[in-house]
Structure formats: structure tokens, C-alpha cells
Amino acid sequence: MANPEADGLTSLASVLEEGNHTLEIxxxxxxITRHLPWDVIVIPFPKERFSVEEMxxxxxxxxxxxxxxxxxxxGDLFGHVDYLNELTKPFGIEIQKDRVTDHQEHITQKVELGGVILGxxxxxxxxxxTNFANHPIxxxxEELIYFSGCSLRVSEPAFSVAATSASSFGDIDLNSELDDDEVQGELTIAAASEMSGRLFVIGDSNIAANGYIEQGDNLIFMQQVINWLAFAI
Incomplete structure (x- = not known):
């Protein structure tokens, strides 16, 4: 969260501190042989496999x-999916090796050349x-912008918190085309699970990152996710 660049989380960290959360980077x-002292641990896209002790x-x-x-x-950047699922699957959340794509419900980006907007x-x-569960989070x-994230498969005790439109699909080969082996429909992109503690998984780290968190209602969403994880709502 200390990274001030576009993919860092300093904007979210500042807002959380303003909301009276105490943060430690x-x-x-x-x-890890010591007790983990924090109420909420934020893990933004780990690129290395957890050790047995860390898990x-x-x-x-x-x-x-x-x-x-x-x-x-x-996708499966750095081969991360299988080892992250070792943590999430017992809680009913399975990260998928795809990239959520939607040829109808997506944003556009201005194309500029020399300061001139070409289109x-x-x-x-x-x-x-825009599909959300009825939940305090x-x-x-009203709307989240999801930047090249994956989909999630959810089973009990987990539940879907946010999902895409019916026109979206999980693009496995990353060619932006719907293939026979790819799933189309409302895909979960954020899921929660509560047993003794609370686990929340989002298939996109950029949704909370400095360069993207101001898009749509991403910032409010992330604040409410943290509040739920902290048992504040």
C-alpha cells in the first residue's frame, strides 16, 4: 500500500486513515511464527507462492x-491461481484463470496524438x-469499473457480492473472442465468505489502485469492503 505509483494503494490507504482506520505497512x-496482530490483512496480488508456514x-x-x-x-500471471486457491477454496471461493470481457458493457478510452483527440x-x-447483492458492502x-480482472466461482459458505452482465464471458486464451470452452453470463468478480473470520476476494487488484480507484464507485466500494472486514458494518 506504500507504493505511490498508479498500481499502488496509497489513495485507498489515505482514505482509510481519514476514516479512523490504523494502517501498518x-x-x-x-x-509468521508470531501471532498476526492485525484485524484485517490486505494482500494485493501476491506474485510468489505462499510457503506452507505462511498459508x-x-x-x-x-x-x-x-x-x-x-x-x-x-489469467494466471506468475502461476498465481492454484496457490491462491489453496487459501480461498476452503471458504467457497475459487479464482478462475480467465480475463472478464464484455463487448457491450465496457468503457472506452480517448485516443490522442500530439494533443489531438482522434477518437x-x-x-x-x-x-x-452493475449487478450487486443486497448487502451492506x-x-x-451503482457501478464498478473492473480493469482486466478474472472471474470467481462461488459455492457455500461464500456468496457473490458483485457480478458482470449476461453479455460478459471469461476469456481464457485472451483473444477477446468468445470460444466454445469459455463461459458466458453473469460472472462473479467479488465474493465474500464468513465462517470464524471474514474473507473477501476481488479478481482485480487495479480496482483498488491509485490509477483506477476514482473510476465509478470503486473507492466507496473498497471503503465498505474494509469496513465489513473490520466488522464495522
Whole structure:
């Protein structure tokens, strides 16, 4: 969260601090044999596999009644999906190896050359999300912008919090075309699970990042996700 660049989370961190949350940035390796002291652990797209000890520590953290926010990514970058699912599947959330694409519900981007606007470019993997569960997290949320994220498969005890439109599909080969082996329909992009503790998974780390969090209702959504994980709502 300390990274001030476009893919960092400093904007979200500042808003959370203004909302009386106390934040601690873990900048060096933490001794996981010790008790994890935080109420909510935010894991923004880990690029290295968790060790057995790290996985056990996170699972113990959740069993103790604490919370974890996991931000995943599209496809299977760095081979991350299988090892992240080792953490999430026992809670009913399975990260998919795809990129959510929607040729109808997406945003466009201005194309400029030398300061002259030449037109707008369609970006089908920058998806507009407007389907939400009736939940405190989604209160007053009308639209999220989902930037090249993956879909999630949900089973009990988890539940879908936000999903795409029926025209979207999970693009596995990343060619932006719907193929026979790809799933089309309302795809979950954010899911929650509560047993002893609370786990929230979003298939896109950019939704919370500095360069994207002001899009749509992304910022309010992320604030309410953190509040739910902190048992504040």
C-alpha cells in the first residue's frame, strides 16, 4: 500500500486513515511464527507462492475471527491461481484463470496524438459492473469499473457480492473472442465468505489502485469492503 505509483494503494490507504482506520505497512519479511496482530490483512496480488508456514498462518488468522482481503488478477500471471486457491477454496471461493470481457458493457478510452483527440478506443476487458447483492458492502454502489480482472466461482459458505452482465464471458486464451470452452453470463468478480473470520476476494487488484480507484464507485466500494472486514458494518 506504500507504493505511490498508479498500481499502488496509497489513495485507498489515505482514505482509510481519514476514516479512523490504523494502517501498518509490512515492508520487510514478517516472522509468521508470531501471532498476526492485525484485524484485517490486505494482500494485493501476491506474485510468489505462499510457503506452507505462511498459508497456515493466514488460515489460523481467519479461524481466529480476523479478516483477509485478497486482490487477484486476470489469467494466471506468475502461476498465481492454484496457490491462491489453496487459501480461498476452503471458504467457497475459487479464482478462475480467465480475463472478464464484455463487448457491450465496457468503457472506452480517448485516443490522442500530439494533443489531438482522434477518437475513442473500445476496451472490452475494462468492464462496467452493475449487478450487486443486497448487502451492506454494496450500499449506494451503482457501478464498478473492473480493469482486466478474472472471474470467481462461488459455492457455500461464500456468496457473490458483485457480478458482470449476461453479455460478459471469461476469456481464457485472451483473444477477446468468445470460444466454445469459455463461459458466458453473469460472472462473479467479488465474493465474500464468513465462517470464524471474514474473507473477501476481488479478481482485480487495479480496482483498488491509485490509477483506477476514482473510476465509478470503486473507492466507496473498497471503503465498505474494509469496513465489513473490520466488522464495522
Amino acid at each position: 509490512i515492508k520487510s519479511e514478517y516472522d 497456515m498462518s493466514l488460515q489460523a488468522h481467519l479461524r481466529s475471527g480476523k479478516s483477509v482481503l485478497l486482490l487477484a488478477e486476470w 475513442e478506443e473500445e476496451i472490452p476487458h475494462y468492464v462496467r459492473v 454494496t450500499s449506494e454502489i
